[in-house]
Amino acid sequence: MHHAETVFLGGPVATMDPVGSFTDAVAVREGRIVATGRAEVTELVSGGTEVVDLRGRLLLPGLQDAHVHPLYGGLQRIRCDLTDSESEAECLRRVADYVAANPGSGWILGGGWEMGLFSGGCPSRSLLDEVTGDRPALLINEDQHGAWVNSTALRLSGVDRDTPEPPGGRIERDERGRPAGTLHENAVDLVGRHVPPIPAAEYVQALLEGQRHLHEQGVTAWHDAILGAYLGYPDPLGYYRELDDAELLTGRVTGSLWWDRTRGTEQIPELIDRRALAAGRRLGAHSVKIMLDGVCENFTAAMLRPYLHGHGSGISYMAPDELAEAVRALDAVGFSVHFHAVGDLAVRQALDAVQAARRANGTTGNRHQIAHLQVVHPADVTRFAELGIVANLQAEWAHNDTAMTELTAPYLGEQRYRRQYPFRSLRDSGALLAAGSDWPVSEAAPMRAVHVAVNRSEPGDEAPPLLPEQAVDLSDALAATTIGSARAHLLDGHTGSITPGKCADLTVLDTNPFELPRSEIGYTGVELTMIGGRVVHSADG
Template sequence: MAGGLVSPGFTDAHCHPIQGGLERLRCDLSEESTREGYLAAVKAYADAHPDREWILGGGWAMPAFPGGTPTAADLDTVVPDRPAFLPNRDHHGAWVNSRALALAGIDQRTPDPADGRIERDADGNPTGTLHEGAMALVSRLAPGISAAEYYGGLIEGQRYLHSVGVTAWQDAIVGSYAGMDDPGATYRRAAESGDLRSHVVGALWWERDRGLDQVADLVARREALSGGRFQGSAIKIMQDGVAENFTAAMLTPYLDAEGRETTNRGHSFVEAGALREVVAALDEAGFQVHVHAIGDRATREALDAFERARRENRHHIAHLQVIHPDDVPRFAALGVAANAQALWAYADEQMTELTLPFLGPERGTWQYPFGDLHRAGARLVMGSDWPVSSPDPLQAMHVAVNRTDPERSNGEEGEPFLPEQALELETAFAAYTSGSAWINRRDELDGAGALAPGAAADLVVLDRDPFAGPPSEIGRTRVVSSWIDGEAVYSR
C-alpha cells in the first residue's frame, strides 16, 4: 500500500444519493460559494440548455446572501424568461425567480403554509426564497423527473460515493419530498438488475399530514421494495427544520438580530404526543425509526418517543445540532444511536452569522456535542447528508477531530469550535465504519464495517495513514480505491 491504509469501507448513515446525483447532472451549484459564482453558474447552465422549460438543480449555501435569503430579482438577471427552482444545499429552502412566483400565483396576499414560510420584504411582497413547506407551492408545478433521469441520478450518485470510499449507505428519504418523487422504484430496479453495487437501507418517508393509517401502507412498501442489496426497513421522520431559517424546534425562543428574545421556538412537524404514538406503532411493526432533529426541543421530543421502543430495532436521531445537556446521557440510557454529521461542527460563516447570534451564548455551546455523547456511552454513527454537504468521510472526520475548517490548514484554519467536543480519530473512524454498518445491520448480514476473517471485503484504500500524521492533515487524505465483495468499484 506504499504507506497507505486499508480500512473497512465507509458507510454513510444519512445521505440522499439520487438527489445528489441528479444535482450533479443538472444545474449544479455545489462547487460555488459566492453570489456572483452562483449567478454565473445558473447563467451558464441556462445558456447551454435553451430547450429546458425550467431551470432545476440546486446546492447553494446560505452565507453567500444577506440574511441567507437570495432574491428573485438577482435570479431574474440571468433567467428572466423561464421559471427557476433551485433548492439550497440543506434542502430546507429554495431560490426561485419572478417567473416561478408568478406561475405559482405567489404574491403579497398568499398566506404562509402551516409547515413553511415565504420570505417577504417590508411590504409583504415575496422576495424569492421559500422555506420548508412553502417550496411545494412552486415545486408541484415543475415538470416531473423521468424514470430514466432518476436511474441516471442513482448511478451517478453511487459512482461519486464510491470515489470517496463510501461502499454502503442509508438513504434518508425514500419518498416524495422537495420536488422529488419517491425513489423506491429506482432502487428496486437497480437492485434487480445488479447495478446497485452497494448495500443500501432505505428510510421510507413518514408523511406528516397523514396519521397512523399509513403504517400498514409502509409495511406493504417494505415488502414490495426490499430485495437484493436494498432493504426498505427504516422510517424517516422529519421532526423539525433548520436553525438558519428559525424552523428548528427549540425549547426556548430564538433571539432577534439585537439579541432580544422573540416568540418563535421553531416548528415541531409532528406534535410531541402524536410522535410518541407514531414511534410506538412503527416500533411494533419492526421498523427502525430515523429522526431528523436539529433543535433541542426536537431532540427531546424524539428521545421521549423512544422511551418505550425496543432496542433491537436500532433507532437513531440524525443531525443533533443543539442538544440540551440534560438529554445527552439519555442516548445511552435508551439505546438510541447518535447519527452525527460531523462536517458541520466548525465555525464557518453559516455558524457565525446565521446561527450563533440567534441562539445566544449558552445555547450556542450546546452544539454538536459529540465528545459529551461519546463520554456518556452513546453509540455514534456518522453520515454526510450529501448533497447538503460533501460526502467525503475524511473531511467529516477531520472536523470531528479538529473542530476546524477541513479546507484550511497551515495555521489558517482558525480557532477550534467547542474543542471540548472533539473526538479521537479512532472513535470517528469507528463511527463511519463499524458504527454505521451496525445501524444498517451489516454486522448480522455479512460482518461489513470491520477488518476480520470472514467479513465482507468492502474496503477502502487511502493514500496515507491518517493515524500516523498530525491531526491537522487528516482532511488531506485521499481515496486510492474502493472495493465491494473484493472487487474494485473505484480506482483513482
C-alpha cells in the same frame, strides 16, 4: 488449499473490531475476507492471486454513510450545480453559464447554494431574474430545507402577496408583502408541484451518478434517509429497485421510508408493504424517517426556548402525543425510527418518544437513531446510551463558517451555542456513534468529515475551532464511519469490520492518516474501493 483471489500486504490494516486492533494483511476469496495477518495471508498466495501492495497506506473496512441522499446529490451534479460556490456573484455566474449551455424555455433546476452567501441568508428573485430571463427557475438550497425561485416560477405557480403561509413552511416577503424569492420548508412545494414531469431516465442517471460519486469517496454502504417524495424530488425507492433488479446497484443500501405527517398510524400497513417491496439483493428498508423540525439558519429548528431577537421557537412538525403513538406503533411492528432533530426541543421529543415505546413494547432490538443533533440539552446527553439510541452525526457541520457565525450563533446565545454538536460528550456517555454526510447538504467526503470531527474546523480553515472540547479522536471518528454506521443499520453482521467471514467491503486510503498531523487528515484521498471482492473504484482508473 483454496488460494486467495486478492491479498493486501505492505501497510497497516485497521480492523475496527471491538478492541480497535490493527493487523498487516488481508486475504479475499469469493467476495469474503478469509484471513488476516501476514503469516496466514501469505500462505494463501498463488500464481493467480492479485497482490495489492499498500505501500504504507491505510486499509479500512468499507466506509459507510449513515445518512445521505444519493438521488438528490446525483441530480445536483447533472443539473445547475451551485455546490461550493464562494460568493453570491459566483452563484449567479454559474446559473448564467448553465442557462447559456442549456438553451430553451424549460425549467432551470438544480441547487446547492449556501445561505451564508446572501444577505440575511435569503437570495432574491430579482437577482435570479437577471440571469434566467423569462425561464422559470427553482434552485434547492444546500441544506435541502428551502429554495430560491425567480419571478417567472412564482407567476406560473400563482404565488403572490395574497398567498397564505402553508403549514410547516414560510414565504420570505419584501417590504410590500410580495414573495421575495426564498421559500422555506413546505413552502417550496408551492412552486415545486408545478415543475413538469421529469423523464424517469434522468432519475436513473442521477442515482447512478450518486452511487459512482460515493464509491469514489470510499463508500461501500449507505443509508438513504428519505424513501418517499420530498421537496419536489420523487420517491427514490422505485429507482433503487430498478437498479437492484438489473444488478447495477453495487453499494449496499438501506433506507428510511418517509412518514407522512398529514396522516397517522393508519399509514403503517402501507409502510409494511413498502418494506417488503424494498427487500432486494442489495437493498432493504427497515426504518421510517420522521422529520421533527427544520434548521437553525431559518429559525425552523425546534427549541426549548425562543431564538433571540424575536424569531420564535422554531417549528415542531408533530405534537408530542402524536409522535409518541407513531413511534410506539412503528416499534411494535419491527421498524426502527430515524429522526431528523436539529433543535434541543426536537431532540428531547425524539428521546421521549423512544422512551415511551420502550416502556410499552419492551426492548425490541430496533435501532432507533437521531440524526443531526445540533443543539442538545446537557440533561439529554446520557439518555442516548440509556435508551440504546444511535447518535447519527453529520460531523462536517461542526465548524465555524458564515452560516454559524452570522446566521446561527447570534440567535442562539452563548449558552446554547456551547451545546452544539456534543460529539465527545455523547461518546464519553457510551452512546453508539454513526456518521453520515447528508449529501448534498454537505459534501459526500467521509475523510473530510472525519477531519472536522477531530479538529472542529475544516481543512485549511483559519477560523477558531467550534468548541474544540467536543472533538473526538481519529479512531473514534473512523469507527463511527465504519462499524458504528454498520451497527446503526443492521449491517454489522456482515460488514463494518475486517473480520474473516465478513464481506470483502474494503477501502484503501492514499495515505495513513494516523501518521499525519491532525490538521492534514482532511486531505486524505481514496485509492481503492472494493465491495464483495469487486473493485468499484480505483484512483488508477
